[in-house]
Amino acid sequence: MNNLILSNTVRFIVLVLLQVLILNNVNLFGYLNPLVYITWIFLFPIKKNKSLFLITSFFLGISIDFFSNSGGVNAAATVFIAFIRLPILKAVLRKTDFDYLLFNLRAISFDKIFLYITTLTIIHHFILFSLEYFSSNAFTTIISTTFFTSIFTIIVSILGVFLFVKKK
């Protein structure tokens, strides 16, 4: 139990620092930065208190906002994917009663992990860039930025999950 709290706290801090110190300065092709901090949402255990999960994901988003001067766009997008994570996971796994107690992303097959991460990433990025641009004129820019940033984020976060999460 304590082990879970500790590992999630450490992961929270490491991902925020990784995001603001390194990944926000990648600027691939001039403007693409992967938003890998949302991996924390993907990996959070399911049986935990749901309200606590929402509040901590709000803090995850707002701490990224503090560092990148973006108001509350990261917080809004992160809270939203935290809210829809469970329904999406249920839909992807096509089971009503999966193993709540031993949720481990590595125990799921690759195509299902990929689908799960892709859906959440695209929803997150779309909300984030829509709020950032905040105008209907920029619709094509929002779509293209969402698309390319999502590809980058998905690649980096899947690599991260496979390299750093232990297969039990």
Next chain:
Amino acid sequence: MQQIIYFIRKFRYFLLFLLLEILAITFTIQQHSYHTSKFVNSANFITGGFYNTVNDVNQFFLLRDENKLLIEENVHLKNLLNKKEINYTKENHTVIDTVKFFQKYEYSVAKVIKNNYTNRNNILTLDKGSKQGLTTDLGVINSLGIIGVVKNSSSNYSTVLSILNSYSKINVRLKNSNHYGTLTWNGENHTTAQLEDIPRQTVIKIGDTIITGGKSAIFPEGIHVGIINDFLFENNKYQQINILLFNDMTSVGYVQIVDNLQKKEQNQLEQQTNNE
């Protein structure tokens, strides 16, 4: 009453979600308005201090470029000094008379500890704050040209509204005529900004230099901005004028803060006239 409590208990998870979303969107909207983003910005103690430490390491690798810029500016200033003919008539002799003290602008130096140019609305963070005399609405420039306007300041850090921001509107004019317009940014390319509201009778050519106009109380007149890269003249009107910025906004290190000592006087007078 019991119904309401039951309702809240039943939907508390969804209500918590709504509350957090509304909070986040409130912060977003606050950030969009010019002066009210008091809460979420990187001019606070934790994030500012953090970027300061990281920047100390990064700055070490940029010393060579920084030195080159300083030398270039020194050469430029020396040339200016030599162009000026010094004549020792009585009027030009140094007379210290505080009543006739005509200094209008005061410059101070600060370091950019957080630079941003990939978003739609970019904001920079400086390592000086209200303790060092920085307040809102001071101009930020470097030896190459303008960078932005100070937006918020805490006691030790300040945030700067970069010219690469949709809310940045700066009065600029052509160097070879007195026609002036507004400098904006459409968010597409961090090397080019746009010139708007230029009167249609203005004759412009590709390569014309754009400088600050000095119509506002923030920037002194004549700070370099950029050159006209291309423009579109349609329906008897300039549709879009792209300006190639002199400044490389991806690499700004040390900057100068311009404080207009007569700003208060000018604003007061203008307000008084408007109210009459």
